Amino acid sequence: MLLIRCPYCEEERPELEFRNAGEAHIARSANIAGESDDDFEKFFFIRSNPKGIIHERWRHMHGCARFFNAVRDTVSDKFIITYKAGEPKPAKLPKISNEVVAK
Amino acid sequence: MSGAFRIPGAGRLSQPKTARFSFDGQSYPGIEGDTLASALLANGVHLVGRSFKYHRPRGFLSAGAEEPNALVEIRRDAARRTPNVRATVQELYDGLAAQSQNRWPSLSFDVGAVNDIASPLFSAGFYYKTFMWPKAAWKNLYEPKIRAAAGLGVAPDQPDPDHYSARFAHCDVLVLGGGAAGIAAALAAAETGARVILADEQAEFGGSLRFESGASIDGEDGFGWAQAATARLKDMDNVRVLSRTTAFGYYAQNFVGLVERVSDHLQNPGRDLPRERLWQVRAKRVVLATGAIERHMVFADNDRPGIMLASAARTYLNHYGVAVGRNVGVYTANDSAYAAAIDLKKAGVNVAAIVDLRDNPTGPVIDEARALGIEINFGRAVIRAGGKLRVSSMTVQPKNGGGERTIPVDAILMSAGWTPSVHLFSQSRGKVAFNDETKRFVPGIYAQDCVSVGACNGTDGLSATIDEAYAAGAKAAKDAGAKAAKGTKPKVDASESWSRGMLGAAPGAGPDTTVKAFVDFQNDVTAKDIRQAVHEGMRSIEHVKRFTTNGMATDQGKTSNMHGLAIAAETLGKPIPQVGLTTFRAPYTPVTFGSIVGHARGPLFDPTRKTAIHPWAEAQGAVFEDVGQWKRAWYFPKGGEDIHAAVDRECVAVRKTAGLFDASTLGKIEVVGPDAAKFMELLYTNPWEKLEPGRCRYGIMLREDGFIYDDGVVGRLAPDRFHVTTTTGGAPRVMNHMEDYLQTEFPHLDVWLTSTTEQWAVIAVQGPKSRDIIAPLVEGIDMSDEALPHMSVREGKICGVPTRLFRMSFSGERGFEVNVPADYGQAVWEALWAEGQKHGAVAYGTEAMHVLRAEKGYIIVGQDTDGTVTPNDAGLDWAVGKKKTDFVGIRGMARPDLVAKGRKQLVGLKTRDPKVVLEEGAQIVADPKQAIPMTMIGHVTSSYWSENCGRSIALALVAGGRDRMGETLYVPMPNGTIEVEVTGMVFFDEKGERLNG
Numbered sequence A: 001m002l003l004i005r006c007p008y009c010e011e012e013r014p015e016l017e018f019r020n021a022g023e024a025h026i027a028r029s030a031n032i033a034g035e036s037d038d039d040f041e042k043f044f045f046i047r048s049n050p051k052g053i054i055h056e057r058w059r060h061m062h063g064c065a066r067f068f069n070a071v072r073d074t075v076s077d078k079f080i081i082t083y084k085a086g087e088p089k090p091a092k093l094p095k096i097s098n099e100v101v102a103k
Numbered sequence B: 001m002s003g004a005f006r007i008p009g010a011g012r013l014s015q016p017k018t019a020r021f022s023f024d025g026q027s028y029p030g031i032e033g034d035t036l037a038s039a040l041l042a043n044g045v046h047l048v049g050r051s052f053k054y055h056r057p058r059g060f061l062s063a064g065a066e067e068p069n070a071l072v073e074i075r076r077d078a079a080r081r082t083p084n085v086r087a088t089v090q091e092l093y094d095g096l097a098a099q100s101q102n103r104w105p106s107l108s109f110d111v112g113a114v115n116d117i118a119s120p121l122f123s124a125g126f127y128y129k130t131f132m133w134p135k136a137a138w139k140n141l142y143e144p145k146i147r148a149a150a151g152l153g154v155a156p157d158q159p160d161p162d163h164y165s166a167r168f169a170h171c172d173v174l175v176l177g178g179g180a181a182g183i184a185a186a187l188a189a190a191e192t193g194a195r196v197i198l199a200d201e202q203a204e205f206g207g208s209l210r211f212e213s214g215a216s217i218d219g220e221d222g223f224g225w226a227q228a229a230t231a232r233l234k235d236m237d238n239v240r241v242l243s244r245t246t247a248f249g250y251y252a253q254n255f256v257g258l259v260e261r262v263s264d265h266l267q268n269p270g271r272d273l274p275r276e277r278l279w280q281v282r283a284k285r286v287v288l289a290t291g292a293i294e295r296h297m298v299f300a301d302n303d304r305p306g307i308m309l310a311s312a313a314r315t316y317l318n319h320y321g322v323a324v325g326r327n328v329g330v331y332t333a334n335d336s337a338y339a340a341a342i343d344l345k346k347a348g349v350n351v352a353a354i355v356d357l358r359d360n361p362t363g364p365v366i367d368e369a370r371a372l373g374i375e376i377n378f379g380r381a382v383i384r385a386g387g388k389l390r391v392s393s394m395t396v397q398p399k400n401g402g403g404e405r406t407i408p409v410d411a412i413l414m415s416a417g418w419t420p421s422v423h424l425f426s427q428s429r430g431k432v433a434f435n436d437e438t439k440r441f442v443p444g445i446y447a448q449d450c451v452s453v454g455a456c457n458g459t460d461g462l463s464a465t466i467d468e469a470y471a472a473g474a475k476a477a478k479d480a481g482a483k484a485a486k487g488t489k490p491k492v493d494a495s496e497s498w499s500r501g502m503l504g505a506a507p508g509a510g511p512d513t514t515v516k517a518f519v520d521f522q523n524d525v526t527a528k529d530i531r532q533a534v535h536e537g538m539r540s541i542e543h544v545k546r547f548t549t550n551g552m553a554t555d556q557g558k559t560s561n562m563h564g565l566a567i568a569a570e571t572l573g574k575p576i577p578q579v580g581l582t583t584f585r586a587p588y589t590p591v592t593f594g595s596i597v598g599h600a601r602g603p604l605f606d607p608t609r610k611t612a613i614h615p616w617a618e619a620q621g622a623v624f625e626d627v628g629q630w631k632r633a634w635y636f637p638k639g640g641e642d643i644h645a646a647v648d649r650e651c652v653a654v655r656k657t658a659g660l661f662d663a664s665t666l667g668k669i670e671v672v673g674p675d676a677a678k679f680m681e682l683l684y685t686n687p688w689e690k691l692e693p694g695r696c697r698y699g700i701m702l703r704e705d706g707f708i709y710d711d712g713v714v715g716r717l718a719p720d721r722f723h724v725t726t727t728t729g730g731a732p733r734v735m736n737h738m739e740d741y742l743q744t745e746f747p748h749l750d751v752w753l754t755s756t757t758e759q760w761a762v763i764a765v766q767g768p769k770s771r772d773i774i775a776p777l778v779e780g781i782d783m784s785d786e787a788l789p790h791m792s793v794r795e796g797k798i799c800g801v802p803t804r805l806f807r808m809s810f811s812g813e814r815g816f817e818v819n820v821p822a823d824y825g826q827a828v829w830e831a832l833w834a835e836g837q838k839h840g841a842v843a844y845g846t847e848a849m850h851v852l853r854a855e856k857g858y859i860i861v862g863q864d865t866d867g868t869v870t871p872n873d874a875g876l877d878w879a880v881g882k883k884k885t886d887f888v889g890i891r892g893m894a895r896p897d898l899v900a901k902g903r904k905q906l907v908g909l910k911t912r913d914p915k916v917v918l919e920e921g922a923q924i925v926a927d928p929k930q931a932i933p934m935t936m937i938g939h940v941t942s943s944y945w946s947e948n949c950g951r952s953i954a955l956a957l958v959a960g961g962r963d964r965m966g967e968t969l970y971v972p973m974p975n976g977t978i979e980v981e982v983t984g985m986v987f988f989d990e991k992g993e994r995l996n997g
């Protein structure tokens, strides 16, 4: 079970308290009714599904109930950083090597 | 005496307390402290099971958790019947009853053993090949037969009466494995004051010190030191010592699952004791001290009972005081088997010969064996074992060929070397590295905050092990934030040491042979099977594994993986590391469902939600149904009524006089704030800004894709306050949906959302007499049609308690929904009930509610819609604000396919024969004569007998439904095709006059 740091509670809490809420930084158009079919397709259906770094939304469902964003590595499952909803993608990610160290 | 093979003075079962036990109905004596295996061996019993595929007789291979053969059923009573218990792990208690498995009619004569003779049929990949033709025979003939003949043990057929507990724990240092390495690491960590958990799967700590008679630490013999050190650890407040506890899974961020076997070893476990306890431990640092497992030699008929690992024979002797034979042979490719021969010889057992594959090994154990007068044969191989139900001889040949010699023996002790137990390390996503010199996979690249010490790290020798483990334990504690170590490292006075050995098939079981030299005992995989898999095109070790099933049994290939890999590599002509190792998967050893489920079973499986009015309904004899987690009154049978009679009566009474219905489970969300109306505009299709306070509106919520997500009546209590209702099942997801948009898309709106579902009890009073029933109890609300018209809401008092009184209807009758604080729910219900009795009102349940709403064509989201239905499809275009420029779903709703012609639309259906009630979910076709597969144009979503209409009624989603009014369609059913007419959705009071009736 992963530990996830809630940027609002400022605490690492077990995964059980959280719900994934899909990819982050996909903005809903202020003029959504006027969007073309192609633009709506991009907004609603197309997701990046990367192998590696993904930006995604999580909700601290059984805690403060806030939605926030996270950067996670889909290969190692590791959370690299979490940040509040509305904040931009972190420009620099902290170095977390996947394969740690040879001891 | 507790068995003819118990050697006086040997072993550690020092204060013998006799424990009688039975195996296959025969009674035997044993000693407390025995395992079932040691007790059977003490009585000379080696034959304990039949193999999985060939039904070959099998005995004990090991003395521990890696045991592939000796699986038995332990029977406490009819319900407590546990199959596949490893006899080498099961501790003996007085009265233990065990049964052999996988044999019929008896263990010594098993009809299934014909599989052994017919074995060419069962070679590698046999499931994939032999039984694939003809196709139908798989389902009807092969599979049932195979299932009956194969399989391990028989599953219990009664609910498990035991209980299982679970605990979460946190620590600085978790030490897994309680041998010399684990104990040393735990001591070092504990002495710093760090919080330490030390766990070992055995009943007693010590690991290989159980059998290593040559070890001595701090002036004590090895095992004695282990007991003293563990006792010291147990006395420390910062240490938790868990015996009989297996770490079965290593998960992300140092989260480790352990199962503690609490009472399986007890004769009469108290009912307050759980059978097992699941520990979920989060550790800052993990020390892996999981040891190594000895490998067998791969030679012809190496599975005969009496042939076992040398370390197992040593354990039985040195710990349990049991000789595994009177005249044993030894077959080895490394030094460790010599120690077994020496110990047995010293205990008075004849050692017929040591057969050593190596050419001219030297060393102290070899000298000692020779000095004891044991015959030693270098450069020779055991090419076959004799005997069937028990080994009777070993045939020896120079390894490069030559004359054979058969030596009579009653046991063979074998050792091909030791395999480091890297299972947990590998589960932690660490990558193993192959050491070409020692031919072992050892921990290479770490993925988590853990460290491996001792034999599992490829460290040989007790001194080196304790040095490494003690330093690692201290460092782990320091890294976890503890103070520096201040203890003293245990001092090794004497130790045993060995390594190396061989991998793969021994001479005599090579590629040119067809003998049965077993690699995987539990799945009956031979060296030949592995070669065959490669010859048939399997190149990846993962494919070889699946094709042969090598390593796929419940023992997860603890003894077989390395041999299998080496044979595959040799056949492929590739070095071992290039072929690679298969993935180690959790669990390390089998885990019961009980321990994983814990208390979450029966009524505790899922929370049960009951309304405030539940006790009243129960007292009235209501029949309940589950709606999500809620218990809802389904119908209220009177005087022996069945569901149909009760529902008919309830439905008629509501339309004739009135009915009371518990609607408390409806989801309720309070939307409050200066921007509440703006928020409602965005979340629902309807317009809200102009809805006057005091009025209600039926709202539809869409997802962004334009499909109906939820619906409900919303009352505006004030300009900045909405009382939103949702479907019973939809409340949590609607709340989540609203929060998501409020927090992330519309955070500029000044709005608060509060779930109030459980705050309000809701009593629906519906029917022509509803106002007469409510009015006498209400204060401060004008109940006239002018002051309180249909679809309005007022706040006031009922029975002296605050109420939000809704004038609304889900039955088509004049109706009200009385919201009162849940604590007053039952009292207000009873008061209303008493009033209702004066008018002949009934209580009605969810079934009547469904019928009444269907008579009026009111939909239920989730029943008449399925996530692919738009407001237009459902005939609800009127509820979509035409002038609105934005709401969730506005764009999705306009997608080309959602506005295309021919979409499925909700319509009514009337069967030609009014007595026939359609089946919900039944498919609808336009042409009943079409050949199968017919073109299905829709399906029935709701269907009931309507006593009020005097006929059956149904709602259905039908392609182009609204253009088909009056058309005849067909519902093909197993007993014939039903003719139906497409109609409007309203079956009763089409003009809606009764809302004010």
Ligand SMILES: [Zn+2]
Binding pocket: A006, A007, A008, A009, A010, A060, A063, A064, A065, A066
């Ligand atoms: Zn939080």
